[in-house]
Amino acid sequence: MRAVVFSRYGDESVLELTERPSPTPTDGEILVEVMAAGVNPVDWKHREGAVQSDRPFPLGMGWDVAGVVRATVPGGPAVGEAVYGMLPLPYGGAYQELTVLPVSAVAPKPARLSFAESAAVPLAALTAWQAMEAAGVKAGTRVLVHAGAGGVGHFAVQFARHLGAHVTATASARNLDFLHRLGVDEPADRATADLAASGPFDMVLDTVGGPVQHQSWHLLRPGGTLITLPEPVDEIHRLPGITAHRIIVAPDGEALRRIGTLIDSGAVHVEVQSVLPLEKAAEAHRVSAEGRVRGKLVLSL
Ligand SMILES: NC(=O)c1ccc[n+]([C@@H]2O[C@H](COP(=O)([O-])OP(=O)(O)OC[C@H]3O[C@@H](n4cnc5c(N)ncnc54)[C@H](OP(=O)(O)O)[C@@H]3O)[C@@H](O)[C@H]2O)c1
Incomplete structure (x- = not known):
C-alpha cells in the first residue's frame, strides 16, 4: 500500500511517500481503507520529535481517518460501511491506504459529509x-x-x-x-x-x-x-x-457517533480550508505549522 512515513525526526523533508506492507488487525481492531486523512498540529509535532513513539522507524503519520471498512470484528461495523475515527495516540498511521483502529474508536461517517470533510472531524x-x-x-x-x-x-x-x-x-x-x-x-x-x-x-x-x-x-x-x-x-x-x-484527547467512537448526529442535523458545521492529495503531505505540514488555518486541512487518498 502507499503510505507517508518518516525514518528520522526533522522538518517536512523527512516525509516520504513509499510502499509499505498492509497492516493486520489484532484483537478488537478493524481494517479501514482510508479515503481521507485529517491533518492536525500534533502530526508535525510528532514528525519533529515532540511526540515520540517507542516503535521503530519508519513511523506512520496522522491520527484522523475517514474510509471504508475492509475487515471487521463481531458486533463491529459491516464490511463496506463508511466510518470515521481517531487512531490511539501515540502511534500514527492515517496517511496511508489501509489502517487499523480499535472498533471502539470509530463511528458511522456523517451522511451529509464527504470523506474529506469527515476526516477533518475526529481529533x-x-x-x-x-x-x-x-x-x-x-x-x-x-x-x-x-x-x-x-x-x-x-x-x-x-x-x-x-x-x-x-x-x-x-x-x-x-x-x-x-x-x-x-x-x-x-x-x-x-x-x-x-x-x-x-x-x-x-x-x-x-x-x-x-x-x-x-x-x-x-x-x-x-x-x-x-x-x-x-x-x-x-x-x-x-x-x-x-x-x-x-486535557489530552482520547479516541471515542461513541462521542463521534453523537457528534455525527449533530453534524447531520445541521447544528455543527465542519470547515475545511483545503484538501490536498497524499503526495502533498509535506505542504500540508508546512501550512499547518504556520498556525493560520481556518478549520482544517485534509489529505485525500
Ligand atoms: N492536548 C491535546 O490533546 C490537543 C488536542 C488538539 C490540539 N492540541 C493543540 O492545540 C493547539 C490548537 O490546535 P488546532 O488544531 O486548533 O490548531 P490550528 O487549527 O492549527 O489553529 C489555527 C488557528 O489558530 C489561530 N491562532 C494562531 N495564533 C493565535 C493566537 N495567538 N491567538 C488566537 N488565535 C490564534 C489562527 O486564527 P487566526 O489566523 O484568525 O488568528 C488559526 O485559525 C495546537 O497546539 C495543538 O497541537 C492539543
Whole structure:
C-alpha cells in the first residue's frame, strides 16, 4: 500500500511517500481503507520529535481517518460501511491506504459529509467535546475560546453554543465574520480586543499557550475552569480558586457517533480550508505549522 512515513525526526523533508506492507488487525481492531486523512498540529509535532513513539522507524503519520471498512470484528461495523475515527495516540498511521483502529474508536461517517470533510472531524472535535465535558459547560456558562477559527476552536465554539453557553472567541480580523457565522456571541479581534471587558468567564479554552495561557487566569471568575491544550498548566501563574488542567484527547467512537448526529442535523458545521492529495503531505505540514488555518486541512487518498 502507499503510505507517508518518516525514518528520522526533522522538518517536512523527512516525509516520504513509499510502499509499505498492509497492516493486520489484532484483537478488537478493524481494517479501514482510508479515503481521507485529517491533518492536525500534533502530526508535525510528532514528525519533529515532540511526540515520540517507542516503535521503530519508519513511523506512520496522522491520527484522523475517514474510509471504508475492509475487515471487521463481531458486533463491529459491516464490511463496506463508511466510518470515521481517531487512531490511539501515540502511534500514527492515517496517511496511508489501509489502517487499523480499535472498533471502539470509530463511528458511522456523517451522511451529509464527504470523506474529506469527515476526516477533518475526529481529533479536533473530540478535543473540543472532551474540553466541554471536563469544564461542565452547560446553559448559561460564559465560555472564552482562544483561536475560535482553528481546528479545535471552530468545533469548541459550536459545541458550547449547542450546550447553551454564551461564547466569546478570539481570531484575527479576517476571521471575525466566520466566527459570527458559527454562532459566536462575541467575536473578538485577538490583536485589539479587551477580553477583560467581555468577562469574567466560567471557562477558558486555551488552544494557543504561552502568554495566552498566562493571560487566561485573569479572565476567569473565582470557581472558573481553565483548560489548556498545547502545553501543561504553568504553575507559576496559578491563581487560587481556579481549576486548571491540560486535557489530552482520547479516541471515542461513541462521542463521534453523537457528534455525527449533530453534524447531520445541521447544528455543527465542519470547515475545511483545503484538501490536498497524499503526495502533498509535506505542504500540508508546512501550512499547518504556520498556525493560520481556518478549520482544517485534509489529505485525500
Ligand atoms: N492536548 C491535546 O490533546 C490537543 C488536542 C488538539 C490540539 N492540541 C493543540 O492545540 C493547539 C490548537 O490546535 P488546532 O488544531 O486548533 O490548531 P490550528 O487549527 O492549527 O489553529 C489555527 C488557528 O489558530 C489561530 N491562532 C494562531 N495564533 C493565535 C493566537 N495567538 N491567538 C488566537 N488565535 C490564534 C489562527 O486564527 P487566526 O489566523 O484568525 O488568528 C488559526 O485559525 C495546537 O497546539 C495543538 O497541537 C492539543
